[in-house]
Amino acid sequence: xxxxxxxxxxxxxxxxxxxxxxxxxxxxxxxxxxxxxxxxxxxxxxxxxxxxxxxxxxxxxxxxxxxxxxxxxxxxxxxxxxxxxxxxxxxxxxxxxxxxxxxxxxxxxxxxxxxxxxxxxxxxxxxxxxxxxxxxxxxxxxxxxxxxxxxxxxxxxxxxxxxxxxxxxxxxxxxxxxxxxxxxxxxxxxxxxxxxxxxxxxxxxxxxxxxxxxxxxxxxxxxxxxxxxxxxxxxxxxxxxxxxxxxxxxxxxxxxxxxxxxxxxxxxxxxxxxxxxxxxxxxxxxxxxxxxxx
Amino acid sequence: xxxxxxxxxxxxxxxxxxxxxxxxxxxxxxxxxxxxxxxxxxxxxxxxxxxxxxxxxxxxxxxxxxxxxxxxxxxxxxxxxxxxxxxxxxxxxxxxxxxxxxxxxxxxxxxxxxxxxxxxxxxxxxxxxxxxxxxxxxxxxxxxxxxxxxxxxxxxxxxxxxxxxxxxxxxxxxxxxxxxxxxxxxxxxxxxxxxxxxxxxxxxxxxxxxxxxxxxxxxxxxxxxxxxxxxxxxxxxxxx
Ligand SMILES: Nc1ncnc2c1ncn2[C@@H]1O[C@H](COP(=O)(O)OP(=O)(O)O)[C@@H](O)[C@H]1O
Ligand SMILES: [Mg+2]
Numbered sequence: 080x081x082x083x084x085x086x087x088x089x090x091x092x093x094x095x096x097x098x099x100x101x102x103x104x105x106x107x108x109x110x111x112x113x114x115x116x117x118x119x120x121x122x123x124x125x126x127x128x129x130x131x132x133x134x135x136x137x138x139x140x141x142x143x144x145x146x147x148x149x150x151x152x153x154x155x156x157x158x159x160x161x162x163x164x165x166x167x168x169x170x171x172x173x174x175x176x177x178x179x180x181x182x183x184x185x186x187x188x189x190x191x192x193x194x195x196x197x198x199x200x201x202x203x204x205x206x207x208x209x210x211x212x213x214x215x216x217x218x219x220x221x222x223x224x225x226x227x228x229x230x231x232x233x234x235x236x237x238x239x240x241x242x243x244x245x246x247x248x249x250x251x252x253x254x255x256x257x258x259x260x261x262x263x264x265x266x267x268x269x270x271x272x273x274x275x276x277x278x279x280x281x282x283x284x285x286x287x288x289x290x291x292x293x294x295x296x297x298x299x300x301x302x303x304x305x306x307x308x309x310x311x312x313x314x315x316x317x318x319x320x321x322x323x324x325x326x327x328x329x330x331x332x333x334x335x336x337x338x339x340x341x342x343x344x345x346x347x348x349x350x351x352x353x354x355x356x357x358x359x360x361x362x363x364x365x366x367x368x369x370x371x372x373x
Numbered sequence: 374x375x376x377x378x379x380x381x382x383x384x385x386x387x388x389x390x391x392x393x394x395x396x397x398x399x400x401x402x403x404x405x406x407x408x409x410x411x412x413x414x415x416x417x418x419x420x421x422x423x424x425x426x427x428x429x430x431x432x433x434x435x436x437x438x439x440x441x442x443x444x445x446x447x448x449x450x451x452x453x454x455x456x457x458x459x460x461x462x463x464x465x466x467x468x469x470x471x472x473x474x475x476x477x478x479x480x481x482x483x484x485x486x487x488x489x490x491x492x493x494x495x496x497x498x499x500x501x502x503x504x505x506x507x508x509x510x511x512x513x514x515x516x517x518x519x520x521x522x523x524x525x526x527x528x529x530x531x532x533x534x535x536x537x538x539x540x541x542x543x544x545x546x547x548x549x550x551x552x553x554x555x556x557x558x559x560x561x562x563x564x565x566x567x568x569x570x571x572x573x574x575x576x577x578x579x580x581x582x583x584x585x586x587x588x589x590x591x592x593x594x595x596x597x598x599x600x601x602x603x604x605x606x607x608x609x610x611x612x613x
Contacts (some may be wrong), residue, residue, distance in 0.1 A: 151479045164535075184466070210484075220421055236467070250481070253474055253478045253481070253482055254482070256471065256473040256474060257471045257473070257482055259473065260471050260472060260473060261469060261471065263433055263453070264465060264469045265482075266453040266454045266457075266462050267431045267433055267454075267465075268457060268482065268483035268484070268526075268530075269454050269457035269458050269483055269484050269486045269530070270483075270484060271454045272454065272456055273452070295476060
């Protein structure tokens, strides 16, 4: 059977790639959304911290014998701690100012982090082998599914849904939602909002670190891997709506698939389709598909 | 409750309080004190600085100087959440109901800041409408219901000092009456209340003492028993 001159197997393969890219878009844009909700800062350092996550996994494995599974836990923790330091030392001072300052500061941070990794590791890239348990694949009948790729999609979805659940359905999430609307009042009701903001930034960038570890076995571990990806992720955020939790998850996955379908139907457009959609959304619904207009 | 009414124990003492919003100097040396179990009002014309006084107590303005003692503790250098945790409940002028929370989530949001707060059941008995609408989005409630919700959520926390900003503003007479009942009930329970009111007729029978604020200063202090003899002064100051 053929669709658009592509076999079903080819189509399924493309869709899987789309789903994997979409998973990364979702986890990264989710982190950006969570951070934007509390800090009102567009975290340009996100891509660099994602890259750092991949590198820390690689360094852990090659220099310290820390395996993939341990890295999946430790690296987000480390990146989260780094985030806490960044928030306390730098971002804290910018909240009274225009959004633009936070953006510029995090952009500068991204350049510094990338510069450092480029200096120490060059740009040729390192490879990271998938963990033993996830090598190989299964035949699904209509396609061959490499296990690791299936794992990436599942792990991303679980993390996204868990985050969504915490924010939308728990007491802690109620604090976060209320804090997004009116942080001063939330603090006047007795909640330690500054601490909440610090931990939110830590959590948001930990998500980037997590995505970095997930990506290490699929992509080249390379100092530029973050800046390549993050541009698309920003477009995803704009399309989904700044700060929307569900929006970032759904839009991330959806756009990964749209990109894949475009690659099947009209490959020449696949690199730009997301940006075309972004322009259309900005014109028609500036707050984004899931954003609240105000 | 053992501390129900202790008229001579000071709950809140404000001395020479100045407060700023950015460069604007709004409060110019507020002095007032409130004893445990008292109900005190801040009266004044629009823009006099009453809301700012409540915000300055909680540390919600910009820079502030002077002294705000809460139960004998200096709070002028504390961040708002620590001040609130000393046992203050704040009901802001704009009500501050969160749109992204259900009515019940709004109600359960503030953490306990003292012991002896009302149970959820007791609150729903006091505000039956809120029980019916517990699953609705907070801002879908009517104005009156939102005001009830803003009051109810600080009654759960065990706060001993309530700062209430224009709670009757824009509400129907029946709802104003109901709120008057609530204030009386709270006073009987020994809570201390600072009430900012535009509506003097609502405030007069409830309060032990009235302060008149003008241009960020206290310009008049009228006790309950002086009320009838000082009425003309008040009328003049408030333009009512
Ligand atoms: N956020 C703010 N920034 C600057 N000025 C403010 C702000 N809020 C209030 N003011 C000014 O402070 C003064 C006192 O306001 P407010 O305390 O709200 O008065 P009241 O509650 O007595 O009506 C007014 O002149 C008002 O314009
Ligand atoms: Mg006011």
